[in-house]
Amino acid sequence: MPPAHSPSSPGSPNSPTSQGVSTSPSGGGNDAIDALDGRLIRLLAEEPRIGVLECSRRLQVARGTVQARLDRLQAKGVISGFGPEVDPAAIGYPVTAFATLEISQGQGADVRAHLAGVPEVLELHTITGIGDMLVRIVARSNADLQRVIDRVVGFDGIVRSSTAIVLENPVPYRILPLVDQAAAE
Numbered sequence: 001m002p003p004a005h006s007p008s009s010p011g012s013p014n015s016p017t018s019q020g021v022s023t024s025p026s027g028g029g030n031d032a033i034d035a036l037d038g039r040l041i042r043l044l045a046e047e048p049r050i051g052v053l054e055c056s057r058r059l060q061v062a063r064g065t066v067q068a069r070l071d072r073l074q075a076k077g078v079i080s081g082f083g084p085e086v087d088p089a090a091i092g093y094p095v096t097a098f099a100t101l102e103i104s105q106g107q108g109a110d111v112r113a114h115l116a117g118v119p120e121v122l123e124l125h126t127i128t129g130i131g132d133m134l135v136r137i138v139a140r141s142n143a144d145l146q147r148v149i150d151r152v153v154g155f156d157g158i159v160r161s162s163t164a165i166v167l168e169n170p171v172p173y174r175i176l177p178l179v180d181q182a183a184a185e
Contacts, residue, residue, distance in 0.1 A: 038183025
């Protein structure tokens with residue numbers, strides 16, 4: 001099973017070049033992943049409960065290699081967690097919506113704190129364009145969605161909102177195609 005300790009901060013003293021990883025040409029501090037990293041990430045994504053020893057057997061590398069790769073990927077923030085993926089619909093929240101929020105100048109921190117206190121807010125992104133923030137929210141029904149929206153926008157720092165209800169999710173959040181591409185580069 002993957003280690004239970006929390007990952008190191010992205011600015012950890014691990015040297016990317018000493019671990020066989022190239023630094024990205026963008027200079028953004030992100031390190032590229034190689035084919036073995038990609039295979040390890042894919043294996044863990046497909047079988048999250050697999051242990052390090054079984055990973056090493058399946059990848060045909062030493063257990064220490066798998067553990068070192070895993071530690072490095074966590075320290076660099078490439079792997080950010082091993083928690084279970086929970087489907088909101090399966091726990092009683094089948095309605096998903098996205099709300100674009102416009103906020104008052106200088107109210108960003110207060111609005112973020114307010115939204116962090118709303119359990120139905122699954123994600124919050126600050127954005128460019130028409131709005132200032134994009135929020136993914138869930139609700140128990142369309143009627144319940146109105147309650148959630150009222151709670152979200154019931155804060156003085158939010159001046160306008162626009163909500164779109166999700167009808168279908170034909171391409172759910174995914175990362176493995178991107179991992180495969182990054183590992184091949």
